Amino acid sequence: MILGFASLGHLGADFLQQFEELPNKPWKCNLCLTFYIAIFPAMYTYGMQGILIAAIASIVSETIYRFLV
Numbered sequence: 001m002i003l004g005f006a007s008l009g010h011l012g013a014d015f016l017q018q019f020e021e022l023p024n025k026p027w028k029c030n031l032c033l034t035f036y037i038a039i040f041p042a043m044y045t046y047g048m049q050g051i052l053i054a055a056i057a058s059i060v061s062e063t064i065y066r067f068l069v
Contacts, residue, residue, distance in 0.1 A: 005057035009034025
C-alpha cells in the first residue's frame with residue numbers, strides 16, 4: 001500500500017509539472033501531493049495510523065524522485 005501510494009503520488013506530480021498555472025505546492029511537489037493522495041484512503045482503512053502511513057508514503061515518494069532524477 002505504501003509503495004502504491006508513493007508511486008501514484010510520484011506519477012501524479014510528474015504529470016502535473018507540465019501545467020504552468022497550477023501552484024507548486026501541493027500540486028507539483030512529490031511530498032505534498034503524495035501525502036494528500038494517501039491521507040484519506042489510509043485513514044479510512046487504518047484509522048489514525050493512516051496519518052503515519054501517508055507520511056511514510058510521502059517520504060518514499062520523495063526518495064523515488066531523488067534516485068530516479
